[in-house]
Amino acid sequence: MIEPMIDIEHVSKAYDGRIVVDDLSLAVPQGAFCVLLGPSGCGKSTTLRMINRLVDFDSGAIRVGGEDVLLAPPEALRRRIGYVIQSSGLFPHWRIGDNIATVPRLLGWPREQIDARVGELLTLLRLDPAIYRGKFPHQLSGGEQQRVGVARALAADPDVLLMDEPFAAVDPITRDALQVEIARIHRETGKTIIFVTHDIEEALRVATVIAILDKGRLAQLGTPIDIVENPKSDFVRGFIGAQGIGLKLLSVRRVGERMRAGESADGKPISQHATLAEALGTMTEQRRDRLPVADGEGRVVGVITLADLVR
């Protein structure tokens, strides 16, 4: 069996006698996009912050890449782990380039290597280095700031990225774009990502695996499909919202899973990575019951029909 990238074993944490994390065990395999999901106060943020030791745990053990986090000094550990927070936390007195270069500078990289890396990351986050490198954070929109926050976390090429409600403070349209973006970066870089949110829709959109927390305990661990189709408890069922379960199902399945390969139809093609919910939306909008399906390069590879959605 492969060693999990992040291994949380029987970890507990109490603040002044109030238990926030209660004997939690969770193993996250390498390359997973793991969303810690739950209502506020369920301990998800605390759990995340225990991984890079911004919060000390009372008992149990946490290993990152097989190494006990308590062995190295916390600063050394944190420089190996990317960290993104809700309000971007960019340093307002540093230019974007310097902000992204924070960890490489702490690690003492040579100047040329840092400059090259900053350019590479701005490009990865679809921000033109020539324009953005020399700007100050207050000159950027909220969404752009959050992109820079992600670039900064990726700067020293960490194996693990911790994200604490990173998109909670931006407007819904920007949030949608950022979710697509982070899912793409996950596919392209293969990083192990731990992502905290209280937003079930967001979790279903980005996660490969979801851990639902309730009162500091693990309520259910599974793929988005698992969680929606087989909720193990009333709490999980209640949390994902019993009313909209059908729509939730549509939003965890991808067009690629249901399409009829080889066939063709009229109209603007939909991506095979799109969700069934998006396909339903497009059909409703275009008043069609058949849509052509395109692959990553935009070639039409098949067709999806209204009947396929409910199959």
Next chain:
Amino acid sequence: MTAAATALPVRAVKLPRNRVLPVLMIAAATAAIACGFVDLAPNRLVSGRPVMLWQATASGYTIALAACGAILFAAGFAAPRRWLAFSAAIVAGAGLIIVLAAAGDVAAMLSAAAPPAARVSLGAGFWIVLACAALALIDALQRADAGAAVQFLPAALVAAGFVALAEGGWFDALSLAREFATRRDVFAAAVLRHAVLVAASVGPALLIGVPLGLAALRKTRFEGPLFAVLNLLQTVPSIALFGLMLVPLSALGQAVPALRALGVGGVGPAPAIIALTLYALLPIARNTLVGIGGVAPAAIEAARGMGMTSRQVFWQVEVPLALPVLLAGLRVVTVQAIGLAVVAALIGAGGLGSFVFEGLGQYATDLVLLGALPAIVLALAVDFLLRLTAAALGRRYAP
């Protein structure tokens, strides 16, 4: 045009767009007409009779000043433009220099015709016209929205003009310059002593006040008692504080000869420096608490999460972001210390205050001014420089 305006039976008087300049110019003109520009006294110790600007000097100065005043008055009615504000600043600056030059020239003319013991001192008219010109300059610079360097330039030019006139002996006939001439040898030493008193109290106050502010920030329990004590200190009148230190410090000086050799005693610079330091603690500690405490928690959280050590977080994130507030605190205590150090001359600390108290004792107003004016200029210069620094930083870090 609004209905209300058209309904008016007579055309309303046109109001100035910039009311500051016309008001200042009216004040200056009134003062020039109503108050003596200089006072002519038969000797140093009796009060003199007022002499108007145009009574004693070539009419050129009066005309030039009237022209400057008229231009600035009219500028208040023109549509606001950047170049107009710049022009107003130049005229106001020229007015400042002309007022100074006129004072020197009036004094030279009057004393040439008077017996040697006669004194020409600056009158209310001079001070008010000078103040109005300076305020007009400041107003024009603010309206020009000039950058830090541009704001510095006129101040430097006016200072250079003053120094050039003074070096050329232009003011030699003025009573103030005569007081200066008789104390030329001790004047530089007094200014230096004043600066040393200020530096020697602000320096330690920073070394003590900043850690106190940080301690209050990290341990909230400590904040209440600390600021209660510092506030109490601030309310003790300076003379009382100097007096309170008399006994313990003289006892200390008696008991420890090594300290006495360093100048520690009931009177002299030691109690003055201690008192000034105590007064400086509250603003420094307060601004440290507010400045560092006001740094966005997200920036600190991110800095820690990136793997900065506490030292790196402090020096690379907290201090630079709090710097405008910290500088504001430094500005307040430095200006405050320059003023309080004048009073410190009472307990033999020296400095510019020694002229003030000597002048008060002799009832010689110009000697009081010889001490007070440099202290004011020093305070304004420090205030100006630190304000520019803070503004430059504030612009850069603006959220």
